[in-house]
Amino acid sequence: MGILEVQNVNKRFGGLQALNNVNLDVAEGSVHALIGPNGAGKSTFLNCLIGKLKPDTGSVQFDGQPVLGKKPHEINQLGVARVFQTPEIFMDLTVFENVMIPCFAHRDGAFKINAFARVLRDKEIRQKAEDILEDMGMKEKMAAQSGSLSRGDKRRLEIAMCLVQEPKLLLLDEPTAGMARADTNNTIDLLNHIGETRKITKVIIEHDMHVVFSLATTISVLAQGAIIAEGLPEEIKGHPKVREAYLGEAEV
């Protein structure tokens, strides 16, 4: 029994079969990477998981509960946090405020009118927000406007915003896309650091093989909308079907 179970998911856009009977079983505590060449259906699959798209058939169960048809905020309240390809943060707000918002959402739920409480008097929330920034090494940037941060720091902040909610599952959509090698390595170190201190299941959608093999405990390979192989990293490395699917992509 995995924490995330995907069964027979199909999705068709007009004449294109974007997802073809996809099955996925993510074990609790694992770092499960989903790889595949461009256009393999990785993003479609992710969007089906988080409620942005509704698959034509199939079921997705998270922690024993069906999630299909639920809205993004409902899925988050179940314990799924998401990191986007380009960091989605509150650019106009300070780093501190950025981290406090998910704290409030985690404690108070999807909606609460607390118009006469004071943000700055909420010791519990402040403490939590400060702790996570300390842990992520961003405490000295607390008062900065988050839009002015560097790309790497924006990513770091986004991850902090997810972690402060203590999610059961963290979805990462190409967390290092468009990053320089140094930033990529920083992100890998950060994710490994998270893995050491917190037991969070992670699903990583990734293109960069260097990232995948540095992080993943299990790898599934998606090609033309179907899972063609699944296994431990060393098994996948030598898999003939995978080599075929990636033919011409030098990194494997």
Add this chain to the structure above:
Amino acid sequence: MTLMRDRTLLIIFTLFVLAAPLIFAPTGAAYPDLLQRFAIYGIFAIGFNILFGLTGYLSFGHAAFLGVGSYSAVWMFKLLSMNILPALLLSVVMAGIFALLIGYISLRRSGIYFSILTLALAQMSYVLAYSVLTPLTNGETGLQLRLDDPRILDAAGPEGFLPSTNLFGLEMKEVFWNPTVFGYDLQFNWGYYVSAVMLILSFWISIRIFRSPFGLMLRAIKTNQTRLNYTGVNSRPYTLAAFVISGMFAGLAGGLLASMDPLAGAERMQWTVGGEVVLMVVLGGMGTLIGPVLGAIFIKYFENIFSKINEVVLQGWFSFLPDWLSNFLVTIVSPFVGRGWGLTLGALFMIVVIFLPGGLVDGARRIMRKITGADRRAAKARNE
């Protein structure tokens, strides 16, 4: 630190509002009627800023709630009592219900579609008030008090006189103190002070909302709604709550307008009124605490003072110059004053939007920084 600064701001604001009849005396704006309007439109703008300034949802329909507030208040004067308290209460409640209805429909969309929906719904309310709802609104004539109104609580008034609105006996139009200070004839009026207390209360509520977790969520909606949804927050009820709150402020403002002058007409619901409050908030500084009030004062001042300057007044101003020059100046300036005050306002509005996107508050901040040299100090700190 923020809490301290807010308290100081509230104290300064309170003193400023209470001393307004004295402060505005040199500007020629210190007569009760205009001061009341400053305060009432200040409330309207403060409420609008909670929706527009915090969430970024631009509504063109808030005039409808102002109108609903006025009609409710006048009905209360006709049926129950000339005391303004029950009237204001009904104004706020009715406007809140109306806002819930209109907000529920319009907030199904965002951006320009939301704005258009609010505009359409408000115009529909305006047309309804003019035509179908005539039994309730008295159509084009407007809703007025009559001698034969039932007025359950205080029907026994002197024969032949319309009773005046009051707060437990304090009459709104009464000038209770009329001293002469520095040659200025000051008028302290109950109506203004009732509006002023409401304005201070509104300002305090607005500060609390700005600093609350609720306010933080509203600001988050403005910056990145996608992230907020994926953070587990349902943004729809937040925007609806902000819409209803701002609608209730508009209702309070409408009720106060009717309390100062007990009649209500459909023209108060017209979209130009809803557009004016947008101008006030943008001009003063959207998303700032004090900005909306400054914007409201600015625009109402222009509307009432600038519009009264005519050629004769101008000739008086320029009379010290040689005739040809004075005539020339009068010709140049006169299209921009008097009935043309809107031209000046429009030009000023453009200047503010282009050069001071943060509004008057932004301008004041820049000047302060120039004076104190904070800019230079910050730059120095960065270099070190």
